[in-house]
Amino acid sequence: MEPILTKYVREPNSFTLDFYLKHQGYDGLKKALGMQPNDIIELVKASGLRGRGGAGFPTGLKWQFVDKKTEPRYIACNADESEPGTFKDHVLMERNPHLLFEGCLIGCWAIGAKVAYIYIRGEFFHVQRVLEAELAKAYAKGYAGKNILGTGFDCDIVIHRGAGAYEAGEETALIESLEGKRAQPRIKPPFPAVAGLYNKPTAVNNVETLCNLPPIILNGAEWFTSLGPEKNGGPKLFCVSGHVKRPGVFEASMKTTLRELIFDYAGGIRDGHKLKAVIPGGSSVPILLPDQLDIPASFDDVQKAGSMLGSAGIIVMDETTCMVWAARNLLYFYKHESCGKCTPCREGGDWLYKILTRIDNGEGEMRDIDLLVSIGNNIVGKTLCAFGDAAATPALTTVKHFRAEFEAHVREGRCTVPSDWRAARAPVGAH
Amino acid sequence: MSFHPLMVYDSERFQKSERARLDEGKPFEFTRERRAILDDMLTKYPPEQKRSAVLGALYLVQEQEGYLTASGMRHVAGILGMTAAEVEDVATYYVMFFRERVGKYVLQVCRTLSCALAGAERVTEALSEKLGIKPGETDPSGMFTLLEFECLGACDRAPIVMVNNEHWHEQATAESCSKLVDEIKARGPAALSGCHLEVE
Ligand SMILES: Cc1cc2nc3c(=O)[nH]c(=O)nc-3n(C[C@H](O)[C@H](O)[C@H](O)COP(=O)(O)O)c2cc1C
Ligand code: SF4
Ligand code: FES
Numbered sequence: 134m135e136p137i138l139t140k141y142v143r144e145p146n147s148f149t150l151d152f153y154l155k156h157q158g159y160d161g162l163k164k165a166l167g168m169q170p171n172d173i174i175e176l177v178k179a180s181g182l183r184g185r186g187g188a189g190f191p192t193g194l195k196w197q198f199v200d201k202k203t204e205p206r207y208i209a210c211n212a213d214e215s216e217p218g219t220f221k222d223h224v225l226m227e228r229n230p231h232l233l234f235e236g237c238l239i240g241c242w243a244i245g246a247k248v249a250y251i252y253i254r255g256e257f258f259h260v261q262r263v264l265e266a267e268l269a270k271a272y273a274k275g276y277a278g279k280n281i282l283g284t285g286f287d288c289d290i291v292i293h294r295g296a297g298a299y300e301a302g303e304e305t306a307l308i309e310s311l312e313g314k315r316a317q318p319r320i321k322p323p324f325p326a327v328a329g330l331y332n333k334p335t336a337v338n339n340v341e342t343l344c345n346l347p348p349i350i351l352n353g354a355e356w357f358t359s360l361g362p363e364k365n366g367g368p369k370l371f372c373v374s375g376h377v378k379r380p381g382v383f384e385a386s387m388k389t390t391l392r393e394l395i396f397d398y399a400g401g402i403r404d405g406h407k408l409k410a411v412i413p414g415g416s417s418v419p420i421l422l423p424d425q426l427d428i429p430a431s432f433d434d435v436q437k438a439g440s441m442l443g444s445a446g447i448i449v450m451d452e453t454t455c456m457v458w459a460a461r462n463l464l465y466f467y468k469h470e471s472c473g474k475c476t477p478c479r480e481g482g483d484w485l486y487k488i489l490t491r492i493d494n495g496e497g498e499m500r501d502i503d504l505l506v507s508i509g510n511n512i513v514g515k516t517l518c519a520f521g522d523a524a525a526t527p528a529l530t531t532v533k534h535f536r537a538e539f540e541a542h543v544r545e546g547r548c549t550v551p552s553d554w555r556a557a558r559a560p561v562g563a564h
Numbered sequence: 565m566s567f568h569p570l571m572v573y574d575s576e577r578f579q580k581s582e583r584a585r586l587d588e589g590k591p592f593e594f595t596r597e598r599r600a601i602l603d604d605m606l607t608k609y610p611p612e613q614k615r616s617a618v619l620g621a622l623y624l625v626q627e628q629e630g631y632l633t634a635s636g637m638r639h640v641a642g643i644l645g646m647t648a649a650e651v652e653d654v655a656t657y658y659v660m661f662f663r664e665r666v667g668k669y670v671l672q673v674c675r676t677l678s679c680a681l682a683g684a685e686r687v688t689e690a691l692s693e694k695l696g697i698k699p700g701e702t703d704p705s706g707m708f709t710l711l712e713f714e715c716l717g718a719c720d721r722a723p724i725v726m727v728n729n730e731h732w733h734e735q736a737t738a739e740s741c742s743k744l745v746d747e748i749k750a751r752g753p754a755a756l757s758g759c760h761l762e763v764e
Binding site (some may be wrong): 218219294316373450466 | 608609610613615616617618619620622623644646653654657658659660661675676677678680681682713714715716717718719720721722726729730731732
């Protein structure tokens with residue numbers, strides 16, 4: 134598939150307004166402003182565009198749910214990109230910022246919002262500088278602000294810098310953070326579409342989701358659906374990292390198989406090594422084994438295989454990776470990032486990490502392995518937000534597929550996986 | 565008569581909060597330029613929602629003082645119409661805010677899975693050895709602080725070392741980091757620019 138969203142990212146000036154205008158820039162917005170907001174929502178529904186932030190929820194439907202009787206309404210663009218293994222929005226914002234602005238404006242027009250807040254993670258400050266400089270140009274040329282393109286439509290775009298919290302990516306936590314509070318989720322319902330930012334109707338959309346809008350407006354719903362398998366239309370950015378030769382972001386159809394993404398797009402496994410396990414959708418989703426990769430990388434197919442496409446962050450591990458170590462690494466992340474609002478996640482994550490640490494250090498007992506499963510299962514489905522399930526997953530999925538490795542750690546009192554890059558020394562560090 | 569044991573309200577056992585005390589710092593007021601930046605930021609949110617600018621305001625305090633002081637937070641609270649406790653509540657949640665004095669250069673090594681698969685643990689070790697400090701510590705000269713950070717959202721360029729919350733040093737190795745430290749010592753902030761890789 135010819136790239137659509139990242140077609141020009143390698144051009145040196147792809148991020149500038151001039152370049153963007155020469156390549157159909159803001160044409161989608163012009164066309165959209167000539168349409169009725171409701172027709173845009175119907176068009177997006179017909180395109181079947183699914184949210185690219187992780188859940189894969191249909192965007193048109195989300196917009197339809199936005200309460201159109203309450204003023205003002207908001208778009209909150211989720212540019213928090215903090216799911217480990219995910220780095221697609223980074224490229225889009227750094228190399229194609231006007232596409233995001235155009236998507237935000239179309240979204241605002243569709244749901245009748247006058248402001249779009251782009252919540253960008255604090256660590257992306259170099260990206261934020263690009264966004265701010267380009268946004269100023271868009272304002273100066275009348276593509277944002279008052280009376281956009283002379284149509285009388287007023288819409289502001291505000292860039293809001295986060296300050297380092299994974300949980301701020303969860304939609305209600307993002308709203309709390311925008312309101313100047315701790316990034317801790319709210320109890321749903323009410324959903325943000327009814328009571329979101331400042332208690333007003335809000336649509337929270339991922340960067341890549343919004344970037345898909347201009348091409349949908351220009352080329353139509355049928356074109357969009359034809360690009361992928363049924364219900365998984367459109368272009369998709371895949372992030373491949375880990376033990377591959379050419380890690381990177383690749384734009385492809387969701388018809389592409391996971392194997393093609395890893396072996397063709399990302400160049401395959403490092404020389405002399407072989408594939409051991411793949412996390413297909415960011416660190417929060419279950420592992421797939423090498424024989425499970427001949428499936429289209431679509432939301433539905435990956436789910437059928439027992440995992441999730443999530444944020445399409447594909448983390449590849451070769452045979453030198455100790456799975457106990459990998460689970461421990463991720464559980465440190467989850468215990469560190471838990472917002473602490475609900476007990477199963479806050480306490481359970483901490484315990485999972487402690488137990489994984491003692492197994493990894495060769496100090497575990499056999500019953501610790503079942504204890505991991507028991508704690509994990511007591512977190513899943515019992516928390517306020519999806520973080521809980523995500524935190525339990527690395528422990529549950531590694532025990533499920535690599536139990537023998539856990540047992541070997543306990544029996545031998547050490548790691549038995551041969552590895553060149555994981556030196557014999559224990560990692561230094563706070564953990 | 566009372567069955568209650570006699571309570572000894574001495575300061576040894578009681579009124580001892582577990583809460584970490586914030587450093588009071590110097591008396592704080594924003595410089596005129598920073599105050600202008602904050603005022604501009606406030607125009608971006610509804611007038612009754614000044615609180616939305618708290619993260620931005622805290623970044624400005626950090627820029628001015630090097631870390632968040634209690635007096636800086638009270639100043640922010642006053643401007644945004646929040647209580648000091650509310651500001652502290654926010655400040656203590658986010659990892660990019662430093663609540664104690666840090667080195668002039670804060671080296672933040674990403675430690676999450678993709679970076680770890682690419683050898684981030686070795687990078688941390690090398691920096692730790694080079695600077696003679698453990699992660700979380702500041703070297704005696706007050707020049708460097710070493711921290712471990714979570715996934716920075718660019719795992720294709722793993723491992724990454726971020727400096728001072730913004731300058732990225734990508735595809736780091738033990739050697740390149742050791743060089744970076746030497747460069748910073750020799751050239752100061754000039755050593756930081758230009759480490760950001762272009763898209764290949
Ligand atoms: C713990 C957690 C972290 C999340 N992090 C992100 C994130 O960094 N970026 C993102 O776009 N969505 C993230 N999400 C998903 C959002 O909650 C939300 O589903 C998404 O922003 C909706 O946008 P979409 O419909 O366009 O996908 C996260 C969800 C959870 C539970
Ligand atoms: S599941 Fe975890 S992150 Fe989510 S609300 Fe509960 S404690 Fe917070
Ligand atoms: S794991 Fe280090 S940037 Fe993602």
